Amino acid sequence: MNTAEITKKEKVISAAIELVVAKGFNKVSTAGISKIAGVATGTMFHHFNSKDDIIITAYKTVKRSFIAQTTSCQNENNVKEDLQSMWNNLIEWSLNHQDQFRYMQQFINSPYYSKEIMSQDDTWTSLLDWWKAAIKSGQIKDIPVEFLIKIFSTVLYSTIDFLIYHPDKKGEYLKYSFLMCWDMVGVAR
Known part of the structure; x- marks a missing residue:
């Protein structure tokens, strides 16, 4: 895995943490995570299978x-x-x-x-x-x-x-x- 892929994965994880802390698990969507992370939804799903996986x-x-x-x-x-x-x-x-x-x-x-x-x-x-x-x-x-x-x-x-x-x-x-x-x-x- 190259550095850019790791960085995108880390951005998704960081965005998920930020959103869950602010809103709770139920109010966080993959679209919201993708937006905050600045990563395309398709790219996010390259690294993760689902919201639960994230x-x-x-x-x-x-x-x-x-x-x-x-x-x-x-x-x-x-x-x-x-x-x-x-x-x-x-x-x-x-x-x-x-x-x-x-x-x-x-x-x-x-x-x-x-x-x-x-x-x-x-x-x-x-x-x-x-x-x-x-x-x-x-x-x-x-x-x-x-x-x-x-x-x-x-x-x-x-x-x-x-x-x-x-x-x-x-x-x-x-x-x-x-x-x-x-x-x-x-x-x-």
């Missing part, structure tokens, strides 16, 4: 970028420090990419999000392995990993939502929110 691909693209913020922090020797680095990186990324963060949130709470979509995507594999190793090391509570990740994600997403509307409180609430999360998932030493 929406799912956009989610996977955003999720990959989001999860990439955790990869440099995965070292099971000091789980609390690693988790705090992940926490800070994920919050920074989300504050700098608010439309992408909002898109991910909308997708997770939509009919598009399903076990089938999750099973097709191995983006979370290394992060899931990190959580399992952290449990095994005794530094994270030994409860089902899916539940731990849900707790972590819920507090993380709430913190991001709060900081989007209160950016002046970032320094103070980054620390407090992480400590609350750690109290829920970490093992006291």
